Amino acid sequence: MTDEPRPTNLRPSILDPLFAEARTLPGVGPKMAPLIERLLGTPEQPARIVDLLFHLPQGGVARTMMGSIAEAPPGEPVTLGVTVTGYRPPQAGAGRRPFRVLVEDGTGDITLVFFGMPQARVEKMLPLGAHRYISGRIDLWDGHRQMVHPSRIVDEAGLAALPAVELVYGATEGLTSRAISKLAHSALDRLPTLPEWQDPAWLAREGLPGFADALRAEHRPESAPPAPASDGTVSRTPAARRRLAYDELLASQLALALMRARNRRAPGRANAGDGHLKDRIEAALPFALTGAQARAVAEIRADLASDRRMLRLLQGDVGSGKTAVALLAMASAVEVGRQAALMAPTEILARQHFERLTGLVGPLRLRLLTGRDKVSERRATLADLADGHIDIVVGTHALFQDSVIFKDLGVAVVDEQHRFGVHQRLALGAKGVAVDILVMTATPIPRTLALTCFGDMDVSILDEKPAGRQAIATRLVSTDRLDEVVAGLGRALAAEDRVYWICPLVAESEYVDLAAAEDRFADLRQEFGDAVGLIHGKMPGPDKDAAMERFAAGETKILVSTTVVEVGVDVPEATIMVIEHAERFGLAQLHQLRGRVGRGAKASTCLLLYRGPLGQVSRARLEMMRETEDGFRIAEEDLRLRGEGEVLGTRQSGAAAFRLASLESDAALLEVVRDDARLIVERDPGLKSERGKALRVLLYLFERDAAIRLLGAG
C-alpha cells in the first residue's frame, strides 16, 4: 500500500453519460447554456448531466389545485387565477428597480415583481384587465404580499395544456422550473443501467425502488399524483427520496469508513522534532497563547510525534486564534526537515494568511501559491517546492493541482473545512507520504452534525478567546429608523471607525440581491461619497480582492456587501457591522458576520436591522443573537430552527454537503448507513466482491472516488 497519487480518471465508463456536460442535452442553445451554468455549474466545474439529475424538485403543484390569494401560505408554491389591475413602473433612481404588476382575485390582491425584464414583455404577458393563471411563491416584503418572477403565467388555454403535476425546482433568473423540468426529462433519457449497490433483500424489505427508478419518480412523477394537500402541493414520493438519500449517505459514509480503515492500517511518520523551532516561533509571537491554544498545540504535537497519522479538526470560533496554532503545527514539521502547506478556500483568505504569517515565521521560508500567480512566479514556486527551498506554502485549491510536487510534505492544514470535501482533503494528503492533516473550522458545529461530517477525526477546541477582546454590543433596530443609523455612521466615520454594511438575500436570486446592494451603495454614497465601497459575489475575483484591500487599507470606510464578506477576513479597524434584514439570515451566518468586528482594541457594535412586524420565532432568533456570543449555543439553536445547510454555511456557497439527503430529515437513516458502511469495509475491505464493485460505481457517482485510491491496487 503506497500513497502514490494515481491517475484520478478511473471512473467506470458506464458513468460517462452522466458526467457529460449538461449543455450537450438537446434543446440547450447558447442562451440557455450559461443559465444552466449559473444554476448548477462552478467556475472550475461546468454543470453536468448528473448535476441536473441531482437537482431534485422541491415539490410539485397539482394543476387542478388552485389556491387563493388570501389563503396561500407564504413561501409555498401556489397557482392562482387572477385579474390584472394595474402597473407600477420602476421609480427613477439608482440601481435596478423592478417593474411591478398588481393583480387580484376574489379574496385579495398581491404585487408581481419583475427585475430586469423589458416592460413591454411584462405588459404583453399580463395585459391590463386580463385573466391569467400564475404560479410561484408568495412572500412578504414590507408587509405586502408579493410574488417575485412567477414561475408560470398562462391564460385559460395555457392552463388546460399544463401537466397534471407541475414540478417546482430551485430556479435561477431566466431558467424556469418548467425549463429545468424539460432538461431533467432529457437527462433521464441518458441514464445508464447501473449495477445495484444496495443489498437487494434490504431494498425489498423497505419497499425501495432502484436508483434509476427513484430518479424517474422524482423528475417525472406519475400522471396520477397522490392526493394533494389543501394548498395544492404534492409531496414527492417518500420511497424514491429515501432511496436517493440512502445512496448519497452511503457513498459519503463509505468514503469515510475506507479512510478510517486506511488510517488505522497505514503508519504515519513523526512530524515533530525536539520543539526548538516551535518554541522559538512561539516565543517571538506578539502575544502569549491562550490556555486553549496551548492545549490544542500540545494535542497536535502529540499526534505529529506519534507514528499514527493525524487527522484532527481544530474548531474555534472566529477570532479564537486558530492561525497561531496552525503555525506552530507547521513549524513542527519543518523541525524534522519536512514541509507544510496551509490551504484556504479563497484567494483573499490565502493572501491574508500569507501576509499575517510573514511577520511570524521567523527563519522559515514562506511562499504563496494561488491560481492567479504569474507564470514565471508560479514556475519558480513549483521548482522551490520540489527542491525543498520552501518550508511553508500558503495557497488556494491551486495546491491540489498535479503540477504541485513537494520535496517532502509533512503537515497539511486546511482552513474552513466545510468548503472542501473529504475528496479534496484526500487529494492534499496524497501530495506526500503519510501526510498529517489538520483541518480548521470557525463554524461551531453541533455534536450531532460533527459526528456525521467529521466522524473520522479527532477534535481540538479553542473555547477561550484571547484576552482583551471586547464584547460586541448587539442591537436590534427596525428599518424604520434607518435615518438614525445612517446619522450614527457619520459620527463613526468622524471617529475613524470602519463599517461593514451587509445586504440580505432577498429572493433566491443573486440578481435581486445585487440590486439591493447596489441601491444601498448608491444611497450611502450620496451621504458619504468616496468613503463607501461595494463588494458582491458577481464581481470578478481580482475586483473583489481590490475592494477588500481598499477597505482594509482605510481608503474606503464603509463596505457595502452582499453576503460575500469572506469568512475569516481580518480588518481590526472595523468596529461596526450593520446587517440589513437580519431576520432573513441564519443565526450561524449572523454570528459569522458579527465576528468580522470586535477584532481590535476599540469597542464594537453590531446592528441587526429588521423589517417589522417580526413573527414570534424571528424575534426569538434575533434576541438570541443579542443575548449571546457563544457560537455553539447559537449553532445548536440554528440547527433546530433552520437545518444543517444553514449551519454549515454551505447553502450560500452552493456546495452543500449533501445534494439528495438532508441531515435533518434523514438523521435516523444516517445511523443505519454508518453501520452499514463499516460492515461493508470490514467484510470486503478492497471492495472486490460483486457488490463491492457496484459500490465503487456508487463512490464515483457521488464523486467520493478519492477513497477508491485508498484501496490499493485492483
Ligand code: ADP
Ligand atoms: P481565527 O482564525 O481563529 O478567527 P485568528 O487566528 O485570525 O483567529 O486570530 C484573530 C486575531 O487574534 C489575530 O489578530 C491574532 O493575531 C490574534 N490572536 C491570536 N491569538 C492570540 C492570543 N493568544 N492573544 C492575543 N491575540 C491573539
Ligand code: MG
Ligand atoms: Mg482564520
